[in-house]
Amino acid sequence: MSFEQIINGENQETPPLAPVPARVIRTTSDAVDMELLKAFEELQSDDGSDLIVELIDLYLKDAPQRMLAIREAALENEWGLLKRAVHNLKGSSANLGVRLVAETCIKLERIECEHSTEGVRKLLQQMDDEFARASEVLLSERQRRLQ
């Protein structure tokens, strides 16, 4: 996402999964809803493993594959495949609190791809940017939990 897009608050029209104030410059801390992620602590298993670390690992392994599938579908104008892959990424992102990636997925699901390839391209870039920001937060949380 470009600086202009951020200060113009272009996300205002997207129904948020968790409200993010418009016209606020986003930082890495906006990328992940830590409260939602940490709520998984109540499900910790008895075997001593850290469920949150496991979920972060699974997400960081799976999401790039989904994003690659989305990009490939966009390149080949396979809009049905694109929407399906976006749908999958949206679900896991939203549940782990990776809300800005989830919000970008919602925009991608709603866009009329055939009529707005430039719009799709911009959203794919936004998805990459938001995922990079979220990864930073998730990896930092992972590191913290393993110490």
Place this chain on the structure above:
Amino acid sequence: MLPDRLRVSERVLIADDDPVMRHLITTIIKQQKYEAVVAEDGRAAYRILQSDSDFKAAILDMTMPFLEGLDLIRYMRTEKRLMRISIMMITAEQDIKLMASSFSAGATAFLPKPFTPERLQSAIRMLLGNRHLRRIAA
């Protein structure tokens, strides 16, 4: 030993192509002292169900490759040996019509994403706790 028709299974079928969701649901199922049988897509779940009906419940994602959750429910509700299995549908779709479609196909419970861990846990507890449960919108 109880005859098969009276024995309550302690296994739960989980079908979801999202590894994060599979892990999350499996963790809760194990906490509830049930055995989780995992399928990575709708076709894999269908293949399991063709030869195995020993499940207390099935937790299905709506959108999966090869075979969708709704198709699996319809299959399960036409097979006598699978009819007693409680089914919960999970979906990231926000469309209320999908809940109606799931229930009319034969789902027992419906859980839209995103959900809190508490909500997921409680929906699974309800699904496993009452074999006569019908139509829960979690």
